[in-house]
Amino acid sequence: MNAPLSIAPQPAGAAGAQAPVTDAPVPHAPAVIRFERIEKTYPARAASGAVAALQDVNLTVPEGAIVGVIGRSGAGKSTLIRLVNGLERATSGRLIVDGTEITALDEGGLRAARRSIGMIFQHFNLLARRTAFGNVALPLEIAGVPSREIKARVEPLLDLVGLGDKRDRYPAELSGGQKQRVGIARALAMRPRVLLSDEATSALDPETTNQILALLRKVNAELNLTVLLITHEMAVIKSVADRVAVLDGGRIVEEGRTFEIFARPRHPTTRSFLSALTGATLPAYFVDRLKPDYTPGAEAVLRIVFTGAHATDPVLSRVARDLGIDINIIQAQVDDIAGEPFGVIVVSVPGDPQTLSGVVATVEGLGHATEVVGYV
Numbered sequence: 001m002n003a004p005l006s007i008a009p010q011p012a013g014a015a016g017a018q019a020p021v022t023d024a025p026v027p028h029a030p031a032v033i034r035f036e037r038i039e040k041t042y043p044a045r046a047a048s049g050a051v052a053a054l055q056d057v058n059l060t061v062p063e064g065a066i067v068g069v070i071g072r073s074g075a076g077k078s079t080l081i082r083l084v085n086g087l088e089r090a091t092s093g094r095l096i097v098d099g100t101e102i103t104a105l106d107e108g109g110l111r112a113a114r115r116s117i118g119m120i121f122q123h124f125n126l127l128a129r130r131t132a133f134g135n136v137a138l139p140l141e142i143a144g145v146p147s148r149e150i151k152a153r154v155e156p157l158l159d160l161v162g163l164g165d166k167r168d169r170y171p172a173e174l175s176g177g178q179k180q181r182v183g184i185a186r187a188l189a190m191r192p193r194v195l196l197s198d199e200a201t202s203a204l205d206p207e208t209t210n211q212i213l214a215l216l217r218k219v220n221a222e223l224n225l226t227v228l229l230i231t232h233e234m235a236v237i238k239s240v241a242d243r244v245a246v247l248d249g250g251r252i253v254e255e256g257r258t259f260e261i262f263a264r265p266r267h268p269t270t271r272s273f274l275s276a277l278t279g280a281t282l283p284a285y286f287v288d289r290l291k292p293d294y295t296p297g298a299e300a301v302l303r304i305v306f307t308g309a310h311a312t313d314p315v316l317s318r319v320a321r322d323l324g325i326d327i328n329i330i331q332a333q334v335d336d337i338a339g340e341p342f343g344v345i346v347v348s349v350p351g352d353p354q355t356l357s358g359v360v361a362t363v364e365g366l367g368h369a370t371e372v373v374g375y376v
């Protein structure tokens with residue numbers, strides 16, 4: 001389905017209570033994680049009422065996929081990921097992980113199920129008194145694996161994450177990125193089928209973030225590991241996730257292939273995450289001038305997404321010619337999302353509603369998606 005984007009502002013929360021928008025069917029690979037009508041309500045405390053942290057969450061994570069869940073602070077991301085390994089219990093609904101109904105397990109059953117689920121954390125959660133080797137070995141020791149086998153399993157894992165030469169270093173002697181590599185090796189020690197990533201790159205600088213995300217892609221591909229990650233950064237989703245679910249106020253408001261969501265975001269929350277990403281790549285002097293609303297004489301800043309083989313130049317020259325307007329190119333870049341070419345061009349055009357809707361209609365009529373980023 002190629003529903004064009006409308007530039008008409010949608011009332012806040014207009015889509016919030018509806019079913020999530022999704023146009024990409026979940027691939028046919030078997031589901032390794034499946035949330036079915038999951039609800040999670042934290043009970044009332046003395047000073048505060050009950051909190052509905054997750055409502056009617058339905059989400060499928062296909063085998064071998066990397067699925068990202070993005071949401072703002074308080075959207076319910078941590079709650080969602082902690083349900084998967086039973087650190088939180090759902091109030092209602094069914095959650096199936098690797099063929100086991102997690103929601104039906106008692107504590108003993110959960111302990112066993114956790115062995116096939118690895119997890120990495122924002123602050124790494126390493127034991128300061130153990131070396132890199134000792135941290136990776138810990139889950140194996142707890143499971144009673146003989147020490148010779150532990151060595152045979154831990155050393156290749158340290159090599160896999162690029163830390164073969166740091167096996168005897170303590171966390172305090174490692175950089176943030178190296179600590180997260182230890183965290184990843186530790187999460188893989190029990191040979192899980194599922195890896196959960198809880199804001200694993202939020203404490204890292206951009207370059208280290210990219211290295212860790214590349215490592216996640218590598219272990220996903222080499223070990224056919226299914227990955228569910230939560231983040232508040234669209235850049236993380238763009239770099240690593242095959243599919244994305246947008247969580248807002250405890251509900252999944254949009255879900256689909258990352259490429260499709262980037263090309264045609266439909267929910268206001270998704271759009272605002274993408275605008276923030278576009279904003280982050282625009283020159284600072286320009287972002288400082290951006291206003292959310294039109295004032296007479298202002299120019300509209302339009303983000304146009306070109307997918308596939310469409311050329312950009314004929315579109316812009318045609319719009320300029322047909323409407324008799326000037327178009328200023330502010331930024332143009334060709335990106336790659338999950339291996340598919342994806343061109344984004346940011347332009348400014350006359351911002352009066354009539355001209356702007358003419359521009360949008362022409363560009364969308366040629367099959368491209370548009371979004372008004374703001375006005376200057």
Ligand SMILES: Nc1ncnc2c1ncn2[C@@H]1O[C@H](COP(=O)(O)OP(=O)(O)OP(=O)(O)O)[C@@H](O)[C@H]1O
Nearest residue numbers: 042051053071072073074075076077078079080232
């Ligand atoms: N143990 C708890 N008891 C009561 N309320 C909780 C508890 N944990 C989370 N909440 C509430 O549930 C909602 C969702 O919280 P959650 O931590 O899942 O969100 P989040 O998207 O992970 O946020 P952040 O990005 O800030 O970590 C919030 O309103 C939060 O205050």
